[in-house]
Amino acid sequence: MNQYLQGFQSFLGARKLPSPTKLKQPKSQKRWLFLSKYLCISLAVILVLVWSHTAVAQESAPIRPELKRVLDTIWLVITGSLVFFMNAGFCLLETGFCRKQNAINILAKNLVVFSIATLAFWLFGAGFMFGGGSSWIGTEGFFFNGDNIFQTSEDGSGSLATSEAKFFFQLMFAGTAATIVSGAVAERMKFLSFLVFSFLLVGFLYPITGHWAWSNSGWLTDITFNKNELQFWDFAGSTVVHAVGGTAGLMGTVVLGARTDKYIVPQNLSSLKLREKTKFNKKIESLSGHNITLATLGCLILWLGWFGFNPGSTLEATSPAIPHIFLTTNLAAATGGIGSIIFCFVRYRKPNLSFIINGILGGLVSITAACAYVSFPDAALIGVIGGGICVPLITRLLDWWEIDDPVGAIPVHLGCGLWGTLAVGLFSIGPDKNFDWAYKSEYGPAQGFFRGGNPNQLIIQLLGAATIFTFILISSRAIFYLLNLIPGGIRVSELEEKDGLDKYTFEDNIQDIYQDQIDALNQKLESLNQKINKLNR
Template sequence: MELLTTNNVWMMVCTALVFFMHLGFAFLEIGLTRQKNTLNILFKNIFIITVGLLLYCLIGFNLMYPGTFSLGGLLPDYFIDLFGLSLPENGLTPEYADGGYTYWTDFLFQGMFAATAATIVSGAVAERIKIGPFMIFTILYVGIIYPIAGSWKWGGGFLDQLETPFYDFAGSTLVHSVGGWAAVVAVCLLGARIGKFKNGKIQAIPGHNIPLATAGVLILWLGWFGFNGGSVLSADPGLTSLTLVTTCLAAAAGGVAAAMVSAIKFKNLDLTMFLNGILGGLVGITAGADQMSPGDAIIIGLVAGAIIVFAVSLIDRLKLDDPVGAIAVHLVCGIWGTLAVGMFGALAGFDQFISQLIGVASYAAICIVSSFIIIYTLKKTVGIRVSEKEELEGLDAHEHGMDAYPDFRLNEH
């Protein structure tokens, strides 16, 4: 029982750290976008975490961890204890999860992950999407698509049953790419912000608060101690400490690589590239943080940081408008990190690499198809983009009737 208590306390601490990441996402997104849309972005982030947790309680947790599968392991059996949380007999005992944690901690830790996928989309579609359709998308994607996709690996589905099982330790694909693929679809269907592309040329639209974006990245880095550290699913001292070391080294290497490559390519020291490089390193190491040596982690981070610079440039050339770099960070580096499991560390090998490719392709298929159906339907029915006037004047005023930074001097007597 003492071991259960130690493990469970660590898992609860990690749950709190992952929850704290939502503040980091919020800071990063508002910092890299314009002042007139601040409240809109904050509203979406608060909606995602609150509704995400409720949905995960009502349906997502049992949909993701069903214990049984039908249709060859592709779909969970929907008819066994689907709705709500039901404490099993061993839910608070050492018999549950091999003494790693209790049923309640299991739900809450996994619930924090569930909302992250929609948060990634939120940043990519910032400053021009209608709040109502985005909320509908969040409900469907977080409530249904994410848990079904997650069940394919973490729920014991077909990817976990391959001869060489697909491996994704903490979610480079299951969390980050799931959000990244949906972000690509959303950005394509939504279109670029007014003024982003003029006469075929890319126009920079600077964020209004880079210090806040910097704080957001540092908060996310801190939260990743829980994101990856908690994914050990126990307080095992050796494995937990290794995971935290590889996580930190990949983040540092990603930041340094992005800053250096960006400086060579663009002839300036771009802080936003530096910040996204850190995040790219974190996303890249997430799939195999428990399997890598420190040297492997540095290599994975360096490649992720370099990838960020070229991915951001490619996305711009494709006329895709992603205000915060979410696609480059979460999708491109998520794919890289997932494939890196078959190239570096304890699991490296041809068979593992093929399994990683199968996993990447499988998640691409479900995420692209499902997000397209949801967003395209919304586009053709209620519309997904605000009017030109609303976009130019800001979503805060038109969708919320408030200002994130009111001028208090107007109220002085």
Template structure:
């Protein structure tokens, strides 16, 4: 290879690795959106903070310790320590086996973002009840030794790599490691308050924004092309040719298998939930695309499109029934389904590579040896990570504490951990009250109110009360609660009847159905769900009440749950402030 070819070879490969690193870094945003959307608004800021700090804590820790432990351990003979690497603060040594054409620091940042991905998986499963300080310490521990040691076995030339274990981009090394930490952490923490009833039956706690959850899934899907595709760690082969001579390692092939598995898994989950819950479940379907992505990550380079589709199909079943089993049978509260997606599908995808790999998979005539090695790798990593993370969480639990207090959980971690009343303050207008600025002043509310009244009467001459032209006329208040889309229809219908005075108010509420009779992530929703409604208040006297009621019923009727309700009250008197008119006259126009 001449000088120009070498320069091109190195530049292209380094650029490809750095682009991949940037895409994998942006997965932090995807995880943040998924976890925020699938949890309650009162903890949104806390979730964002944890996803941010996973990366910001993990980066220096991995630089100081993790990278050396994961990729070091190369002896002078060229042999690699099978168990772990070495302590290499700030990665000062140059004794690392690097991919062809990729410089050390490009490879370090590429591996750093993978480490952060594994760490951030845990925040969703432990959401809404974990102390922030404890979570930060956990994040440092997984980046320092848990992820690097198991990663050394798989990617650093350790004993699993020497046996022939294959995990191309991290179904086990990244996702199952994070998923097992999530499983152990959620189990030690215990469920959120109100998650299970006294009989142990799970109750649905709805996430506050499926929109954010969907945005996160789209971001993750997009970034996964870098997660898997850039794991070729180069676009050019050692002889300067595009890596396409062997389709099993070309970026195009990896993009195809990655995308196909995700799409098939998503369709599979949609159909399963449609059959089981009578309607396609949105949040579970969103988990389906992540399940397919996680599962294909181990073997995206070894399987053909048919194998990728089969892995996606199986992952769809694994994630649905896995999440249900964890929630209903194990009684482990995982708000976002991280255990089902990352732990179960990560393990499944790694094992399925032993079946569907085109060159050595069992279903392609490769025998059982490769499948056995894949099983051994999954089991050994699972045991190691389970032991190490249990020690970490138990130490935290018995020292500074792992779970926040009951009061903090009920109020929300945004206010108690970070001092913010709401992550959506600018989008939730609060009507000013007469008490603003008074309760902490130098005079009492009563004094302020009385002073205001005295001032009003000193400068304003109010009209004298007038005798009603129809004393004793019946007056009735009709309150109608209905769906927002019917506002214009109701306004026009009442106006046609001659009802001129109408007050529309946006309210939240539910009826006897508690707002729904549906499923959320496989659990029947039984808690009260408050839906946005409109309340119309009118006072009628000249217009017959029965006419108002019948008109409202015809206008609002659709035959579906939630059409609305009508309440009728007797009114003792009405006073028009401007004119002093009372009773019947106060309801009439000038």
């Protein structure tokens, strides 16, 4: 190596180049680069092998069950890890949308809630959700220990992944439902009260409704309507995950009430525009978040995580539906963001980044139920309605009724979740429209109402969504009522809310140089005012 450097130096007539030894990296850094490089290469090779083998298998003999089991297991682990990474997105999004005096509280809730969700789903949730038994609730598989409680097709055409991989993947979804509530009740709910509610939500409420829709024995999976055998379809959880979390968050905001300084009595009510006031003649304060950069980065991470959320719900690596789901998911996200930009220009004559962020997320939630069963144009339409209409409309309705949602969790997850579920009954392409890969073995929703079908599937979708919404609303209200009976209730004091939950709930002391400068200036101004008052006397 030195000979080549010296020859290059003499050829150019340049000054002596630095010795290669001076360019060496520390051993720890070299080791990390080595490991990260080969980890990425290994994952890339695995994905290439999976997809190439799938492509060949579709044109030749079926894949052997032993190999399919390995591929399906790897697929669920990888996509489940992407869904887990969405927790980082929620952390950044909610922290950025909230005020800085509550940043530690938001981060801690999003971090600890997954630990709570893991314990609750392992103890009770998986059994209630996927264990056999009645059509209303599972009765086996508690304290999950690798038991085969998950649905497996008898002909071997479905997912052959191990039970542990299926549990891991479903656990990621359960944790997501609890994380949604965190944003809706931000800045005013006690930390321990939130953790207790999260445990009950993931351990009992979420798995019960999930059993109805996703278990092989759930009552929503076998409904006779107008002499037709129909089923409630929610491919990746628009209602089962997102609307459940959004509904629980809605009830939490109603029980807690708005933040103290969110809706105030105006000095001059007549000077306010309609969008600036509530039904009860109060002024709406924006209470903007402290770091839109964090919120934007969180949105991008969630967008990435959705490529595990929706395609991973095929539960099998060899499903030919995966590329289609990737594209419908991405289209809906893109049109959701564009729809929110159009709304902002129409309403405010300039864009609003907070609306754009929630518009993208609204598009993603909207397509989650129908991503495998709709065409690309319909996916784009579903996304633009979710992000450009549902999110701003429901945001305005919440402010009108003084329901305070700091991060927009209710419009995005509840509103768009319900819309996405109904979209299955409106836009589903149907089993007779060249979607054989999505409708194998007569598996899939009936043709949508707007695609030439009758309204039967739409009615079933409405029935399932309304039933789940009602159950979560009532049961969440009961839990919040019981938690509120504990001395001190579930809401922090007015002083704690004003000064920030970080100051009273956590021992962490994070230095904020800007706040220190502001405090120093305030002290100087106060001292100067005292001197002026003395001189005036």
